């Protein structure tokens with residue numbers, strides 16, 4: 165079974181979707197730890213309730229991004245993960261950190277990437293007059309919200325939508341899509357390919373042996 169560490173900052177509803185899948189035997193991996201950068205994040209309670217090791221590393225206790233990422237890396241690596249999952253982890257990561265986990269760290273971003281990288285994506289999709297909005301699961305590289313996409317889900321934007329109603333519909337879909345991507349990774353079906361120019365793309369060869 166693949167060992168999975170999940171990083172969160174808040175509610176952890178995506179984490180919960182993964183816990184539910186794990187408990188019904190569909191995730192294909194074991195969530196061995198959940199780490200939050202915010203003390204009191206609701207996701208920590210969800211982990212504890214499911215009997216999963218829940219830890220906090222408060223970024224405010226660190227002088228800079230580099231020292232926080234260094235400590236976070238040490239904390240994660242204690243669990244020897246095969247996969248690191250960013251499930252609503254709201255920190256920008258340093259290139260040293262992303263390089264260390266290249267090919268074994270995935271993120272969910274609430275937009276149809278490459279559209280609307282960064283924050284407030286639901287409101288920005290409405291303001292832009294987009295017909296559709298959604299969420300994307302992608303491998304994490306040094307480029308913020310820029311790594312190779314794995315799977316994407318789209319919903320129609322309705323005239324009466326507010327950022328709250330739209331976020332709710334997108335999140336509903338996230339809860340199906342994200343555990344599925346984790347399952348694919350655990351089955352050995354997702355791999356990053358690095359070419360001579362260090363360009364990273366999704367492996368598209370024969371299915372890999374599980």
Ligand code: GAR
Pocket residue numbers: 172173174175176177178179207251252253254272273274282299335338
């Ligand atoms: C999710 O909707 C996820 O797409 C978003 O945060 C939410 C976390 O919700 N992620 C980002 O914005 C990353 N930049 P959750 O804590 O309930 O899973």
